[in-house]
Amino acid sequence: MALADGLGKKQRLMAVKKVEFGMYLGNREERVLLPAKQVPAGLEIGDPVEVFLYKDSSDRLIATTREPKITLGExxxxxxxxxxxxxxxxxxxxxxxxxxxxxxxxxxxxxxxxxxxxxxxxxxxxxxxxxxxxDLLRTDSPYKKDDHVEGIIYEISDRFGVFVAVDDCYSALIPRREAFGDLKVGDRIACRVVQVKPDGKMDLSVREKAYLQMDADADKIIARMEEYGGSLPFTDKADPELITKEFGMSKNAFKRAVGRLLKAGRVRITEKRIEILHK
CATH class of the missing domain: 2.40.50.140 (Nucleic acid-binding proteins)
Known part of the structure; x- marks a missing residue:
């Protein structure tokens, strides 16, 4: 294999020539320089050494014994x-x-x-x-439906939703309908696995199942009402986009949470607003 074919990869090469500024590695036909400060102590002609091949600031192929944080394919x-x-x-x-x-x-x-x-x-x-x-992410994750996972957002699509790499390596998507909150590329988030598709890719949600999420949503609504002085300037019939902007939840989730608060006697709904009932 030509040395250039090893670009971006770790290689085990043989020391073939020692010079003042380092050691040349390779064979009679091709050589690459391992700079003097990278040459391991005691390395002699004919000895093998594991190196990583990349290009220096002058675009010349060069070897290093330093450990890169990423290689081709990773x-x-x-x-x-x-x-x-x-x-x-x-x-x-x-x-x-x-x-x-x-x-x-x-x-x-x-x-x-x-x-x-x-x-x-x-x-x-x-x-x-x-x-x-x-296309570089794996589809052989060990996770199943309703497992809780963590990952990093690497892309956001207006059409599909939020692309997440679970454990920084497994392919997953928060579908657009589930993409609530201020989600940004680079964010690390905790999610619930909604389904694992036949191809191994996962659909995720940032929210729990409805019956588990309801109490948390209700607490969020009460907190926001208190910020507004004890009431919301709209009801559960408000525009879905307004609800998502205010609370990071769907209109259905909002209505379920308000229903929980009504049943518990914590709020009342008037013609134009929702008010906290202080006991």
């Missing part, structure tokens, strides 16, 4: 080290930060953000990061 959450005119730069454990081009971002990122990325080789033969990791 998906990992990395920190944004900086941003620039051509994209963002990710800390991946090597001296040269990993470029995340603007066109590979599913949302604009800022310094300090944590984002889920895959590693790919661009048209010019350089290693770059991409947030478009849908």
């Amino acid at each position: 998906v990992k959450a990395l920190k944004v080290a900086d941003t620039g005119k051509i994209g963002a730069f990710l800390d991946w454990g090597l001296e040269k930060d990993l470029l995340l081009p603007f066109k590979e971002q599913t949302a604009r990122v800022r310094k300090g953000d944590e984002v889920l990325v895959g590693l790919y080789i661009d048209k010019s033969g350089r290693l770059c990061g991409t947030m478009k990791v849908y």
